[in-house]
Amino acid sequence: MSMTELESANPLLDLTAEQLRAYAAAAMDRARRRSRGLTDAVDDSDLVRQHSRLMSPLVWDLAHIGSQEELWLVRDVGGRPPLRPDIDELYDAFKHARADRPALPLLGPAEARAYVAEVRGKALDVLDTAPMRGQGLTDHGFAFGMITQHEQQHAETMLATHQLRGGEPVLHAPPPPERRCAPLPEEVLVPAGEFLMGTSAEPWALDNERPAHVVDVGAFLLDTTPVTNAAYLEFVESGGYAERRWWSTVGWEHIQQHGITAPRFWRREATGWWRTRFGVTEPVPAHEPVAHVSYHEAAAYAAWAGKRLPTEPEWEKAARFDPATGRSRRFPWGDEDPGPEHANLGQRHLRPAPVGAYPRGSSPLGVHQLIGDVWEWTSSDFGGYPGFSAFPYREYSEVFFGAAHKVLRGGSFGTDAAAVRGTFRNWDYPIRRQIFAGFRCARDA
Incomplete structure (x- = not known):
C-alpha cells in the first residue's frame, strides 16, 4: 500500500463548505457551553481566587479563551479590527507564569463574560463567510478547529482547577x-512490524501530530486496560513508596x-483508603x-510489577x-x-469508568479504554516527528520539545x-x- 492508503480518512474531508461551517459552529458552541458551565458553577469570589499555584484563576482561563x-x-482569519488589543499581553500564556496571574489587572468576571460573548459573535460572523478551502488557517476550517480544541483544552484545565478547589x-x-464485558486477559500481544504513525490527512490535527511516517515497532505485550486503583493499591501497601529500588534518581x-x-x-483512614x-x-473505587499519579509514580509501579511504560510509538500502534x-485507524474502534x-469523554461523567466498561471502544488487537478515562503516561520525551514543521506558531509545540516533558496519550474523562x-x-x-x-x-515479548 502507498502511504496515503495506509491512513484512514476523516469524514470532514467529504463535507461541503456549508457543512463544514455547520460542523465548526456546533463544535465551537459545545466548547462554549462547557466553559460557561465550569465558570457559572461558582460565584465571582471563587472565579478570581487562585486555588493552587499550579493553576490560573478560572476568570483568567475564561478571558484567555476569548483572547485567543x-x-x-477575528483578526487573522477575518481581518477585522482588534476588539481589545490592550489585553493581549495580559492573556499571553508565555509572558506570565500561572503563579503570577492573580496579581495582574485581569478582567473581572462580568467584563470577561461580556468580552468572550462579543468575540464569539464576531467569530461566528467570520465563520459565515470564511473560505473552507485553501492553505493554512482556512483549509477545511482548520483555524476554527484549532480554537475549538484550545477552548476544550482550557475547559479540561478548568476542570482540574475544580478538583483542586475546596468547599x-x-x-x-x-x-x-x-x-x-467478561473478565479480560491481563495483556495483549502487539506483533512486530511497521505501521503508519501520526497523520497527514486529519484536517484539524495539530502540528505535533504531523506528518504521517512509517515506524517499525518490535513485538511487545501491553496491559489490556489501564492500571486500576486496586492494582496500584497493592504497590502502595507493599511499601512501594518506601523502596528506593523501584524509583529513578529524580x-x-x-x-x-x-x-x-x-x-x-x-488518604488512609481507619476504614481504608479514601x-x-x-x-x-x-472510598477509593477498586476497578477504576x-x-x-505522576510519570515517576507510573514508572515506579511498572518497575515493581516487572514491566515498563510503553513508548509513544507502541501506544499508538496498539x-x-x-x-x-x-x-492505521483514526480511533481504536x-x-x-x-x-x-x-469512550468516557467530554465531562459526561466526573470520574473514570471501571475497566471493561467500553467493549465497543476496543482496538482490533483487543486493547480497551485507550481513549478517555485517564491520560496515559508513556516513556517517550516530547519531540517533533521527522519532517515536523511548526504551524501556525512555534509556541504551540516546538518550544516544549525536549527531555523536560513526557508524552501522554489517549485523553481523560475531562477531554472533549x-x-x-x-x-x-x-x-x-x-x-x-x-x-x-x-x-x-508494557513489556517486551
Whole structure:
C-alpha cells in the first residue's frame, strides 16, 4: 500500500463548505457551553481566587479563551479590527507564569463574560463567510478547529482547577457505565512490524501530530486496560513508596522532598483508603483506572510489577493499527467520531469508568479504554516527528520539545472528543499529579 492508503480518512474531508461551517459552529458552541458551565458553577469570589499555584484563576482561563479566539479568528482569519488589543499581553500564556496571574489587572468576571460573548459573535460572523478551502488557517476550517480544541483544552484545565478547589461540590454528573464485558486477559500481544504513525490527512490535527511516517515497532505485550486503583493499591501497601529500588534518581528525590506516599487526593483512614473527587469524599473505587499519579509514580509501579511504560510509538500502534488491513485507524474502534458507547469523554461523567466498561471502544488487537478515562503516561520525551514543521506558531509545540516533558496519550474523562484522537499528543512535566493522568504497562515479548 502507498502511504496515503495506509491512513484512514476523516469524514470532514467529504463535507461541503456549508457543512463544514455547520460542523465548526456546533463544535465551537459545545466548547462554549462547557466553559460557561465550569465558570457559572461558582460565584465571582471563587472565579478570581487562585486555588493552587499550579493553576490560573478560572476568570483568567475564561478571558484567555476569548483572547485567543479574537487573535486567530477575528483578526487573522477575518481581518477585522482588534476588539481589545490592550489585553493581549495580559492573556499571553508565555509572558506570565500561572503563579503570577492573580496579581495582574485581569478582567473581572462580568467584563470577561461580556468580552468572550462579543468575540464569539464576531467569530461566528467570520465563520459565515470564511473560505473552507485553501492553505493554512482556512483549509477545511482548520483555524476554527484549532480554537475549538484550545477552548476544550482550557475547559479540561478548568476542570482540574475544580478538583483542586475546596468547599462543597458544585459540579454534578451521572456515574459512568459499569463493566460490560467478561473478565479480560491481563495483556495483549502487539506483533512486530511497521505501521503508519501520526497523520497527514486529519484536517484539524495539530502540528505535533504531523506528518504521517512509517515506524517499525518490535513485538511487545501491553496491559489490556489501564492500571486500576486496586492494582496500584497493592504497590502502595507493599511499601512501594518506601523502596528506593523501584524509583529513578529524580523520581525518588521528588517523592522524598514532597512526602508523597500515595496518589494525589488519596488518604488512609481507619476504614481504608479514601479519596476526594470534586468535593466528594468516597472510598477509593477498586476497578477504576488509577488517576492523579505522576510519570515517576507510573514508572515506579511498572518497575515493581516487572514491566515498563510503553513508548509513544507502541501506544499508538496498539491504538490504531489494524492487522487485518495494515491500515492505521483514526480511533481504536474505527474512523467514526467518538460516541458515548466508545469512550468516557467530554465531562459526561466526573470520574473514570471501571475497566471493561467500553467493549465497543476496543482496538482490533483487543486493547480497551485507550481513549478517555485517564491520560496515559508513556516513556517517550516530547519531540517533533521527522519532517515536523511548526504551524501556525512555534509556541504551540516546538518550544516544549525536549527531555523536560513526557508524552501522554489517549485523553481523560475531562477531554472533549474534539481534542483527542488516535494521533493526538499531550505532554507535561513528569512531576505533574493534578492532571487526570494514569497509565498502563508494557513489556517486551
